Amino acid sequence: MIRAILFLATFALVALGSKQQPIVGGSPKRIVAVGDFHGDMPQVKKVLRMAGIVDKDLQWVGGDASFVHTGDVVDRGPDTIQLFQLLQRLYNESQNPTATHSVYPLLGNHEIMNLSGDLRYVTEEDYASFGGRNQRKQAWSESGWIGKLLMNTLSNVTLELDGTVFVHGGITPDWARLGVDGMNKQVRDAMQRKSWRDPIFGGDGPFWYRGYALDREAVVCKELKKALKYLGAKRMVIGHTPQYENGQILSRCNGSVFVIDVGISSAYGANCAALEIVGDTVTALYCINGKPDQARRVDLTPKRSNVQGRLRLVRIIVLLQIS
C-alpha cells in the first residue's frame, strides 16, 4: 500500500517537475543596475537610455523600475559635476511622494578616495570643470555640495532588493555578518568621524574586495555562499573589477554573483551594458553597435535543468522506498 502511494507520488512529482512555478504575491518590479561610471557622462547617458531608464533629455522613462548604481561616479574622466547632478536629480525625483520608482546610488572606493583626499586619478579636465583645484576641493568639503550629498544623503555602501545584494567591491562573510544596515551604519559613522583608516574602507572591505570577480571559483564560491547566507540573499551584484577586455557582464558561481563593471567609461574602452533583474530572471542588456536605441538581451538566469531536477526527485523517492 505505502509502496503504491510512493510510486504514485514519484510520477506525480516527475510530472509536476516539468511545470513552471507561478509567481506568488504579485509580479516583481524591474531592477536595472549599472556599474562604474568613471567620469564619462556621454557613455552613462547611452547606457541609461539603452536600459530604458532615461530618454535623450535624461528624463526618467523607467516606469516603476528600481535603478541601482554600484558606485565609482568619479575619477579617470572629467564629468564629475554632471554625473553627481544627474544622480542627485534622479534621486530627488524618486523621493517625490507620487513617484513609483526608486533610485539607489551607492558609494564606490573612488568616492571614498576623493573624500579622503586621495586625488591620484582626478584628471586635469575634471579640475578645470570645477574652475580649478581649490574650487574642486571646496565642492568636495563638508560644506560643499558633493561633500554634503555624499555625507548626508547618498552615503550607503550596500543595498538589498528582492533577494539581490548590491555593493561596489564585494561582501566577504566577515562583513556580511554585520548585515546591510550594519555595514551602512559603519560607513556613515566612519565618514562622519573622517576615519578613512576604518577597516570597512580596507582591502577586504566592501569597497575594495575583488575575490568574487578574480579568485578561483573552487575557493571563492564557498565564501560567497556563506556571505549570502548571512545576508539572507540569493545573489550579489558587484562593480569595481572592470570586464573591459570583452565588455561583457560576468556571471560566476552558478549565477550567485554578477560582475557588472564592464568598463563603460571611455577610459576603459567605452563598453555599454546594464543588468536587469525581474524576480529570478537575470538579463544582461547591451547596446547594439554602440547605439542607445535598442538593447540586445542575453539571458543570464542560472539554469537548473528540468531533467536534473526531476532525476533528483526520483532519486529521493526511490531512496524512501528502499529504506
Ligand SMILES: *[C@@H]1O[C@H](CO)[C@@H](O)[C@H](O)[C@H]1NC(C)=O
Ligand atoms: C535635491 O533635493 C535637495 C533637498 O531637498 C536640494 O537641496 C537639492 O537642490 C535638490 N537637487 C536637485 C538637483 O534637484
Ligand SMILES: *[C@@H]1O[C@H](CO)[C@@H](O)[C@H](O)[C@H]1NC(C)=O
Ligand atoms: C541607506 O540604507 C539604509 C538601510 O541600510 C536605508 O534606511 C536608507 O534609506 C538608505 N539611504 C538611501 C539614500 O538609499
Ligand SMILES: *[C@@H]1O[C@H](CO)[C@@H](O)[C@H](O)[C@H]1NC(C)=O
Ligand atoms: C554549479 O552547479 C553545478 C550543477 O548543479 C555543480 O556541479 C557545480 O559544482 C556548481 N558550481 C559551483 C562553482 O558552485
Ligand SMILES: CC(=O)N[C@H]1CO[C@H](CO)[C@@H](O)[C@@H]1O
Ligand atoms: C567631505 C570631505 O571629507 N571632504 C574632504 C575632501 O578632500 C579634501 C582633501 O582633498 C579634504 O580637505 C575634505 O575634508
